[in-house]
Amino acid sequence: MxxxxxxxxxxxxxxxxxxxxxxxxxxxxxxxxxxxxxxxxxxxxxxxxxxxxxxxxxxxxxxxxxxxxxxxxxxxxxxxxxxFKSCVPGDEVDFRDQEIARGDGGATEFALLKNYVSGEERYARPIAKPVAGTVKIGVGDAEQFEGVHFEVDLTRGVVVLDQAPGPEDLITAGFEFDxxxxxxxxxxxxxxxxxxxxxxxxxxxxxxxx
Structure with a gap:
């Protein structure tokens, strides 16, 4: 198709x-x-x-x-x-909105996710179609910048970092999506x-x- x-x-x-x-x-x-x-x-x-x-x-x-x-x-x-956002519709997108992965010291590609949480239950939804110019990324609570620290594949919803995060570094993301x-x-x-x-x-x- x-x-x-x-x-x-x-x-x-x-x-x-x-x-x-x-x-x-x-x-x-x-x-x-x-x-x-x-x-x-x-x-x-x-x-x-x-x-x-x-x-x-x-x-x-x-x-x-x-x-x-x-x-x-x-x-x-x-x-x-x-x-259509990583946060609730009335909020502004922030790089700390969603936890998408933890570093292993080698991986540089990470798929965008949106987590739906209710009580103790959590569902992680793959986000394949982020909107250009809206993706924000954080590594270890430090904001990264597109074109400097990472690139985004808008057709697959994959973020490619220029350097592999350290082991157990938390990777977070904020974005709009279709x-x-x-x-x-x-x-x-x-x-x-x-x-x-x-x-x-x-x-x-x-x-x-x-």
Whole structure:
């Protein structure tokens, strides 16, 4: 599958419906207890891009983007307005936002992660599509600077440091990020009359693994 490193117009994704989806297999035993398992290590996100359309110009922009992606053929970036930062949406990104690894004295490449913590439980989400110019890195609580101390592979979400951190040095990161997605349909139904009457088209979008 092809992937275009272009973001779906943020003005259209603002106000869209969507969020994470998980798959859980549940077996009810004879005694009434349940066994619950999941084949997915990570959630998959779904969105409806049609909800953000507010004008006929928006429809035109959507159709141009859809055609340029050849429908479902090519993936693209999507801004999830509810979850697009290493911190909470109202805060500024800081290099201490997320713990992503500890040094071993040899490794210089580290994948970006976002940790979701509730009580004693923690889930580490891989971040494959950071936003250019937003990535901040810290090593041992000292901020590093892009172009001087590290480079970022924006297509994979990997940070490459110029020097290997020492053993047990904590590597932290802050960033904004997009979700890699594709259209989940090969057709878009639009009607000017129904749109003006308040009936927006359904435009499903689904996360892809990259």
């Amino acid at each position: 092809g992937f275009h490193e272009v973001r779906f117009p943020a003005s259209l994704s603002f106000g869209s419906l969507g969020g994470p989806e998980r798959r859980t297999d549940i077996v009810t035993l004879a005694n009434g207890h349940e066994e619950r398992n999941t084949p997915w290590a990570h959630a998959r996100r779904r969105y409806d891009a049609g909800v953000g359309l507010r004008s006929l110009d928006d429809i035109s922009l959507l159709l141009a983007f859809f055609e340029a992606r050849r429908g479902q053929v090519h993936g693209f970036r999507w801004k999830d307005w509810a979850d 979700v890699p997605v594709r259209f989940d349909t090969d057709r878009i139904h639009t009607s000017v009359a129904s749109f003006l009457a308040g009936d927006v088209p359904n435009v499903p979008v689904i996360e892809v693994r990259v």
